[in-house]
Amino acid sequence: MNSIERLSKLIQESVASWELPNSPENLYDPLRYFLTIGGKRMRPVLTLMGAELFGGKAESAIHAALGVELFHNFTLIHDDIMDEAPLRRSKTTVHTQWNQNIAILSGDVLMVKAYQEICKQEAQHLPELMRVFNKTAIEVCEGQQMDMDFEDRNNVTIEEYVEMIRLKTSVLLGGALEMGAIVSGASLSDRELLYTFGQELGLAFQIKDDYLDLYGDPEKFGKQIGGDVIANKKTLLYLLALENSTEEQLESFRILEKEQNLEAKVKSVRTLFDELNIPAKAQEYMDAHFSKGMDALMQISVSKEQKTDLIDLSNYLMAREN
């Protein structure tokens, strides 16, 4: 069993044995439900790896890790309301299964529960854990707001987009890692390097997401290919395409936005993207962030052997096809 499997198992056990009151059932049943529908549990694994990187035991950071996972699930429950998403990981979302008010409130209590978990860590680490977690949580909210704002804007720049995904998804990877490092007493400079590694890995990860949405193998991807195109989402691929388009190609994109035949729409957008060499350009962005992250990891003052797990996880995340 490799470290990813070992640590994932630890997290799964921790989530599975996490106890919630029975009552009020409309508050806690949705949480029990949502936490069983799974996910990669990538963020809490990062917290445990952050602890192990500096010689601590994974178990020593288990509360912080669980707190990070609970927080992530809170954001998903509320995001699903905002996006009016009927499904999450092929299962009914909380606001669909119960109702919107219940989804708001059970999300709220889950956020508090995340804090409560983190506060089970040793008192000496609380100030720094709280500082990093609060900052990260605020940034995640800012990123979500930017994402919503972008829906109504037609002049989003690539720079703004990267800043949005940095806040919405990447800082939590950095924060998760740093929290593990705090528990193991890492130095501030090592913590900052580890945070940067997580953030850059997160950016590469999100760009990979954008890429797979259109270029993934339908058999492996597990979701409908071209979902972002159908929803006219301003992904990195789309913004890169706009930036590199001729007037004629821009006009084609404008027309395709309103195309009702969705299969034809996805196919045509993909043809245009291919003409514009978008897959390679997106890959460049992904590689740039991945390299920047790896550079930061390499500078951390522990032996290369101790970094193996994080390198393996990074490669695993970048090689994934779903």
Added chain:
Amino acid sequence: MNSIERLSKLIQESVASWELPNSPENLYDPLRYFLTIGGKRMRPVLTLMGAELFGGKAESAIHAALGVELFHNFTLIHDDIMDEAPLRRSKTTVHTQWNQNIAILSGDVLMVKAYQEICKQEAQHLPELMRVFNKTAIEVCEGQQMDMDFEDRNNVTIEEYVEMIRLKTSVLLGGALEMGAIVSGASLSDRELLYTFGQELGLAFQIKDDYLDLYGDPEKFGKQIGGDVIANKKTLLYLLALENSTEEQLESFRILEKEQNLEAKVKSVRTLFDELNIPAKAQEYMDAHFSKGMDALMQISVSKEQKTDLIDLSNYLMAREN
């Protein structure tokens, strides 16, 4: 200037000088707006009084106090969505002024900001501050869920109702006071007594709210008299009335629930309540909780003089007419 005014002023200054980023404006403008529409700021004043009770300076607990106020405002923003309330303190609610998604997300970030404020207190107090605050925040969510659940139930008991208002509103008064006491290094037994005082005062306060809604002086109350009756809300008054009604009176209540002439409805319910001696019965409940609170306060191991401010505040809250 008495202590209530002095401490309220401190809180007002703290709220007014509280800095928020400008961007994303759809995240932070709603908070700036909501925090200016005011309120009694009773909870943070309690935190400061909790600190002063044990010889600390009010300023020493200002971050905890501000955190409590921010948390309270977060709950109001989300409650207003759930209740579909167009107005709060005669001003447009956040979800009405902006939209629901913005209200969800700005509420979320406000909760994190509440934690961030509290975490500015000295590190040595963080574990206990977090323990009390997390527990309180979870209970407030549980109380709100119970309140929503009660809307669909016709068999709510007085005991359940009191438990609901205890969680939804009273524990935060207890928690606010205890957080101040923690900052001043009070003993655990004194903290527990102070918490009980706050909780019982909160129960008396909420029952007073129920009472004023129907029996307040229209000129002083500032809101429409009988709002709870019109909304068929299961308040303590209503539950007491049901418990004491004859079959015939029960039938009258059932008919009045559907009465379309709202002025007549309020008047008839009030007549029935008067026949059943409900004002006096509600007063008994209020007095019982108030006394229980005062008993706890009296047992706290500081001089009676040091308790003057809390006694004054309690009397002020009980004498209020709006």
